Amino acid sequence: MARKKTLFECQACGFQTPRWMGKCPSCGEWESIVELSTEQIEFLKKTSGTAKATLSGKAKPITEVGEDNITRSTSGSRELDLVLGGGIVPGSLTLIGGSPGIGKSTLLLKIAGNLARSGTRVLYVSGEESAGQIKLRANRLEANHDHLYLLSEINLQAVLNEIAAETYGFIVIDSIQTLYSDETPSAPGSVTQVRTITFELMRIAKSLQIPIFIIGHITKDGSIAGPRVLEHMVDTVLYFEGDTNSELRLLRGFKNRFGSTNEVGIFEMNASGLHDAQSMAGRFFDKEKLQAGSALTVIMEGSRPIIIEVQALVAEAHAHPKRSSTGYDNNRLGMLLALLEKKLDLPLGTYDVYVNISGGIKITEPSADLAIIAAILSSYRDRPLSAQTLFLGEVSLTGEVREVSALSQRLREIHAQGFAKAIVPEKPIEETPIKCYVADEVAKIVEWIFV
Ligand SMILES: Nc1ncnc2c1ncn2[C@@H]1O[C@H](COP(=O)(O)OP(=O)(O)O)[C@@H](O)[C@H]1O
Ligand SMILES: [Mg+2]
Incomplete structure (x- = not known):
């Protein structure tokens, strides 16, 4: 008897293999590879066949290729x-x-309202809420407009029919996890479903030149719930960061085929919706109340300097010492602690160390290392740092404090916010009213730390 043909697929990234594996060799995920059913294999054969049949590749010399002229339109935000x-x-x-x-x-409802007001016909597809619920939100956001159309639907074919029947200039899908295509045999949210839906949306976006925004939920660990194939297929991936308890929200670019991923959008949430943040100054710290274990630094979010507070808690460990950080890389924290033990002889091996960054910010650049060290020292000694001083510097494995990018810009922000002193890795080139103390190695921070 002929052996049944088997096919396995990774539920995280879509990698396919003829035999089962415990760990996906493509994305490294464990236990994510599952066997596909005969219908799923048939479906894959069918769809990959159509993709091949429509291919009409003919390469051109690059010198004959015209450039794409991108004319962007404003989102109103x-x-x-x-x-x-x-x-x-x-x-x-x-x-x-x-x-x-x-x-x-x-x-996205607010953006949909903005575009509708500027004359674009907008389709907002929601598989999560009824049209009536969305209407209530639109009232609150003042996003009501004749050009904004709501469709409460979870079936992809119904959505495609609506798009084919009417002319829309902007489409929102809320959310990818609730949509399903009845042409594929898998459950909503599976690799095959997400791949099919995203492929269809991509086809529509490209062929009709309509911008489409897809909402995706993320899990606790910060990845999109469901397959990562989604991230690979779309043009742009933006993630919201922030603490739902505070009103600030950061929108960070992770992938952008049409621009840099360096910029971060900053918004404020209130009863009338999410607004462009007016001023970042003073939002992430409270200089009147600096307690032991807190240190201030200034990070660059895209092209903007933002002063933030970093906090550390060093407490005697009663069992195996814990190291944990929120908003700051855990491995980096481990490295800094090892460095403090070695260079400053601090017996941190018997202490629990926790690090937290205020305002739900995730630090993505290394200039905050020195502030983290200052906060750890302050908590360890139970002495508050001067509320007038900011700490800037990247720390290397050898204990050197390395220079940071855009030092003058950061110092200008420090001055603008009314601070007087900074511990810096090098003497600033530009003149500054800020009193700068140079700590070019970690051991030197001890001299300056409580100034
Ligand atoms: N009637 C309301 N008044 C004020 N804030 C609200 C109201 N309804 C919802 N919100 C706030 O809006 C936040 C964002 O909701 P929503 O945009 O639905 O989040 P998501 O789509 O990311 O799950 C909620 O956490 C809630 O705090
Ligand atoms: Mg929602």
Whole structure:
């Protein structure tokens, strides 16, 4: 008897293999590879066949290729335009991810309202809420307009029919996890479903030149719930960050085929929705109340300097010492602690160390290392740092403090916010009213730390 043909697929990244494996060799995920059913294999054969049949490749010399002229349109939100790289690109597929309640639907409904007001016919597809519920939110956001159309639907074919029947200039899908295609035999949210849906949306976006925004939920560990194939297929991936308890939300670019991923959009949530943040100054710290274990630094979010507070808690361990950080890389924390033991003879091996960054910010650049060290020292000695001093510097494995980018810009922000002193890795080139103390190695920080 002929052996049944088997096919396995990774539920995280879509990698396929003829035999089962415990760990996906493509994305490294464990236990993510599952066997596909005969119908699923048949479906894959069918769809890959059609993709091949429509291919009409003919290579051209690059010198004969014209450049794409991208004319972006504004979303009506300065901050969203900034993360997108200057506005919405026609025919682009954008994924907006974030944990539940962070403001994805709020932001996109507001943008949908803005575009409708400027004359674009907008389709807002929701598989999560009824049209009546969305209407209530639109009232609150003042996003009501004749050009904004709501469709409460979870079936992809019904959505495609609506798009084919009417002319829309902007489409929102809320959310990818609730949509399903009845042409594929898998469950909503599976690799095959997400791949089929995203492929269809991509085809529509490109062929009709309609920008489409897809909302995706993310899990606790920060990845999009469901397959990562989604991230690979779309043009742009933006993630919301922030603490649902505070009103600030950051929208960070992770992938952008049409712009840099350096910029971060900053929004404020209130009863009337998510607004472009007016001023970042003073939002992430409270200089009147600096307690032992807190240190201030200034990080660059895209092209903008932001002063933030980092906090550390060093407490005697009663069992195996714990090291844990929120908003700061855990491995980096381990490295800094090892360095403090070695260079400053601190017996941190018998202490629990926790690090937290205020305002739900995730630090993605190394200039905050010195502030983390200062906060750890302050908590260890139970002495508050001077509320007038900021700490800037990247720390290397050898204990050197390395220079940071845009030092003058950071110092200008420090001055603008009314601070007087900074511990810096090098003497600033530009003149500054800030009193700078140079700590070019970790051991030197002890001299300056309580100034
Ligand atoms: N009637 C309301 N008044 C004020 N804030 C609200 C109201 N309804 C919802 N919100 C706030 O809006 C936040 C974002 O909601 P939403 O945009 O639905 O998040 P997501 O789509 O990311 O899950 C909620 O966490 C809630 O705090
Ligand atoms: Mg929502």
